[in-house]
Amino acid sequence: MALPEFSLRQLLEAGVHFGHQTHRWNPRMDQYIYGSRNGIHIMDLTQTVPLLDQALNVVRETVSKGGRVLFVGTKRQASKAVAEAAERSAQYYMNHRWLGGTLTNWQTVSKSIQRLKAISAQMETGFDGLTKKERLGMEREHAKLHASLNGIAEMGGTPDLLFVIDTNKEALAVAEANKLGIPVIGILDTNSAPEGIDYPIPGNDDAARAIGLYCDLIARSALDGMAAQMGSAGVDLGELVDAPVEEVLDTVEAPKEIEEDTTEAVGTKPTLFTEAPSEKDDLKKITGVGPKLEEAMNKLGVYQFAQVASWTNDEIMWIDDSLSVKGRIERDDWVGQVSELIKG
Structure with a gap:
């Protein structure tokens, strides 16, 4: 390499x-x-x-x-x-x-990691011997520890x-x-x-x-x-590498073809209007959105603040790619802006 x-x-x-x-x-x-x-x-x-x-x-x-x-x-x-x-x-x-x-306090963090591993081991046995309430408590603790420590659980220092x-x-x-x-x-x-x-x-x-x-x-x-x-x-x-050279070449080239096919569709397509709804919001109230960009958003099927507020990260990527705004949606925090606009 x-x-x-x-x-x-x-x-x-x-x-x-x-x-x-x-x-x-x-x-x-x-x-x-x-x-x-x-x-x-x-x-x-x-x-x-x-x-x-x-x-x-x-x-x-x-x-x-x-x-x-x-x-x-x-x-x-x-x-x-x-x-x-x-x-x-x-x-x-x-x-x-x-x-x-x-x-700075790795010793204490290590104890939490050990606790995470212990609960994970209990989960594999189905929390045998515990009541439903105790199992629920353990599952909640596991979810909290897993979210915070799973990525460093095997770091060892x-x-x-x-x-x-x-x-x-x-x-x-x-x-x-x-x-x-x-x-x-x-x-x-x-x-x-x-x-x-x-x-x-x-x-x-x-x-x-x-x-x-x-x-x-x-x-x-x-x-x-x-x-x-x-x-x-x-x-x-x-x-x-166990596979013959010919097979290795095939497996290396395949992902390139997949990448080329998927570059045209980044992220996940959100819910869009196929025609203009009776109630439309003034998208120009979003910082960074002018008349031309609003028109482009409308052509795409975006007319309301509620649509923007519901976008997931993958949907933002799709919209960003479709509008060619080069990260402006996240940079200007459109989702946060429309949430405030909806609140009034």
Whole structure:
């Protein structure tokens, strides 16, 4: 394997260059900002490219030496991508809520992990000998512990490197890592603070497509580090493949065809009107939506605030792709805006 390659075009297509509205910026991010357009800050991707490459090398080197990488992303649009990337690369993740003391009080966290494992073992036996009320209590406790600790249940100690999506939201995780001297790779949006981040990656930390790209590249770098570690240990990676070369080529090419077919339909299509309803909302009340975008939304079948308020993460991805708004839905928090508009 080799360190994953990426291009400036990929970053542009993922909306990595889009920052927040100019009035929501952090002046300390000025060095990474190229300019602004329509009230939105634009990142300088000529700086993002080398910094991202540096971060990927750090991940590879850490894993190649037997180190552990902890993916941290608890915001809604990052949760799934963080978990999938960490699991795919045999690393660890926190995607529900950062528990204070996760790093600085690992001994206590370890006890909670042991409790999770003990309840899981009891669940496999059907909670034999417990009353219905006791089983319900155990199931609730298990659900709570599983959501918070499942991603680090097998970590066995503090990590050697943190990869963080949205350093503002995960400020406590960054602070704990800094206190313990654990290096931090952080995605820095235009409203972020670069302090405490050892390997900054200037970029959009809200758009699902951008987050997916970061996680994929970090995961692939970790896998490359694992391959390097196995190679240095004298493991013949070729012997691990049981299938003939012809069959391996078939299995490698198949996913590429699938990816090409699915790039036209990102996410899940939400419920849309096939014709204009009698009651329509003024979608221009949503910050970032003008007359042209409202017209495009209407043509798509979106007329009411209630539709927008009900969108799931996958549905937002579908709408974002269909309207080609490059992450604006999440960046401007349309769902949150219409919820307030509905309340009046």
